[in-house]
Amino acid sequence: MLWNSLAALALVAPSHALIRFGCSQLVVDRLDPLVNPGLTPSPHLHQIIGGNSFTPSMTPVEHDLAKLSNCTTCQPSEDFSNYWTASLYFRARNGTFKRVPQRGNAGFEGQKGGMTVYYMQNQLADYAQKAKVKAFQPGFRMLIGNPTANTRQEAEKYQQLTYTCLQNPGTRFPETKAFPTKPCPAGIMVNLRFPTCWDGKNLDSPDHISHMSYPASGVFESQGPCPDSHPVRMPQVMYEVIFETQVFNDTSLWPEDGSQPFVWSFGDGTGYGNHGDYVFGWKDDALQKIMDEECYVNCTSMKTQSMEKMNSCSVPNKVHEDIGDNDWIASIPGQPMMRLHAADGSI
Template identity: 60%
Template sequence: MKWGFVASLGLLAPVNALLRFPCAQLVIDRRDPLVNPGSAPSPHIHQILGGNAFNTTMDPSKDIPAEATCTSCEFSEDFSNYWTAILYFKAKNGTYKRVTQLPNAGFNGVNGGMTVYYMQDGLYNFQQTSKVTAFKPGFRMYIGDVNARTKSQAERFRQLTFTCLQNIGTRDPQILDFPSTPCPGGIMTAVRFPTCWDGVNLDSPDHMAHMAYPESGTFETGGPCPASHPVRMPQLFYEVIWDTRPFNNKDDWPEDGSQPFVWSFGDGTGYANHGDYIFGWKDDSLQRAMDSPCYVSCPTLKTQSAEAMNKCTVDRVVKEEIDDWVTTLPGGHVASYRK
C-alpha cells in the first residue's frame, strides 16, 4: 500500500484514526542507556530522538518529563526517547560513509529523525476504536537481535522490515534483509514493537520478556494477548527513511554485486534491525490521546513547529568522526554477513 493513498484517506477519516508524528534528530552518539547503561562509548553508534533529558544512564527512578526542557518530537508533551542504529554505505575500496535520514511524507522541514506511530489497531485501519493501556512512567523496551545474521533469526521478531522506496509514498513490498538493488527514493526501515504487557514489570533483563506478541499473527490481525501478558498496549512503530540516493551508482558497489549497506554495528545482512524505547510522556497525555485518537492534528495534545523540534538537541558525549569517510565503523566494527 502506498502512503499517498493512506494519507488521502486520513484526510477524509473521522476523528478516530492513528497517531502519527515526526521526531527530529536529538543527537547522533555512541550511547545506549537501555542496553549499555553508564557506558560512553557504547559498542555502536545510534541516532537518538525525543526529550533532552536523554543521558548515559537514564535512571528509571527519574521523572523524565520533569528533567527535560524540550523535545525533538512534534507533540511537546512527549519527552520519551526513541533510537535506532545508524546506516552506513560501504564503498568498493572498503571505506564507510554515514547515511543521513530524510523526513517522511508530510513532514517537510524536520531534521531527519523518524516517524513515530502509536496505534490502537492496525496501520491501515482508520477506525482506531480498540481500547489500549498507555505505557507507564519507568517503562522501557527493546526489539530485535543485534547478532542476527540469518533469516530464521530475524523471523523471531514480527515486522522488522525494509522497503526499497521507489518514491516517498512506497510502502511495499517489505523484506527482512537489505534491498539488493539501488532504491530510487531511499531505504525505509520499519520497527514494530510487541503490544502485550505482563501488567507488572516496567522492564526485564533483556528488555523484551515483559512484552509479548499476540497469540496469533501480528498486531494488525487483532489476535488476543497471551495469558502471560494480558494487557493490550499501543502498537509503537518507527519508520526511518535513509537517504541512500547518493550511493545509487552501482559502479561504487562491491565488485561481487552484493549490496553495500551495513548497520553501524557491522551487520551487512539487515537481519539485525532493532530499536529502543524509553517512555517519557508527561502526566496522562499519551493515555488521553489513546482514549481520544487523532490523526496528525490532535486536540488532546500540544504540538510544536518543525523549527522548535529541530532546535531541541543535546551535545555528543563521545567525540569521534561521524560525517567523513572512515576505514572502520565507530567502535571498530567492520561489515559482517551471513553466518
C-alpha cells in the same frame, strides 16, 4: 497528500486514536542507556530522538524524562520519550565508509534527520481504531530486535522488523527482512513495529523484551488476542526511519561481486540485526488522553510544536570521534569486524 485524505476519512465515523508524527534528530552518538547504561562510548553508534534529558545512564527510578527535559525533537510538545536506532553506513568498493543521513518522511519535509513515530490501536489503515489500549507508564522501556542476529531464522523471531526499497516517497511494499539488494531510487525505509501485549507488572525486564509479547495468535493488525502471560493490550509503537541512500546509488561504487553495500553501525551487512529502543517519557497522562480520544492522525488532545522548535532541540555529543559524516573513514566507530553477506543466503 495521502495522509490528509486519511485524516479526512476519520471524520466519517467515531474512532479511537492513531497518531503519526515526526521527530527530528536529537544527537548521533555512541551511547545506549538501555543496553549499556553508563558506558561511554557504547559499542555502536545510534541516532537518538526525543527529550533532551537523554544521558548515558537513565535509571527508571531516578530519571523522569518528562520532568528533566525542557525540550523535545518530536512534534507532540508533551512527548519527552527517547527513541533510537542504529546508524547506517555505506561501504565503498575501496573499503572506506560514510554514514548515511536520515531524513523526514513525506509530510515532514524540513525535519532535521530523525524518523516518523506511530502509536496505534488497530492496524494502520483501520480508520475506526476501535480497540481500547492502556498507555505506557512512567519508567516503561523496551527494545525489539537483536543486533547479533545474522540469519533469516534469527530475524523471524521478531515478526515486524523490515525494510522497504523506496521507489518514491509513498512506497510501502514489498517489505523484506534483509537489506535491499538493488539501488533504491528514493532511499531505504527501515520499519520497526514493537510488541503490543504487556505482562501488566514489569516496566522493564533484564533483556528489555520479556515483559512484552506478540499476540498469542495472529498479529497486531489482525487483532490477535494477547497471551495469558501478557494480558494487557498496549498501543503499537512503530518507527519509520528513512535513510537517504540515493547519493550511493552509483553501482560503480558497490562491491565488485554485486553484493549490497550497506552496513549497520554494529557491523551487520545482512540487515537481520535490525533493532530499536524505546524509553517512555510522555508528560503526565497526555498519551492516555490521546489514546482515548476519537481521532485519526489529527487529535485535538495532542499538543504540538513547530518544526523550528523540533529542529532547535539538541544535546551535545558525549563521545567525540569521526563518524564519517563528511569524509570517508577507514572503519565504523567501535567495529573492527563486520558481518557481510545476506540477501537470502545469509552467512
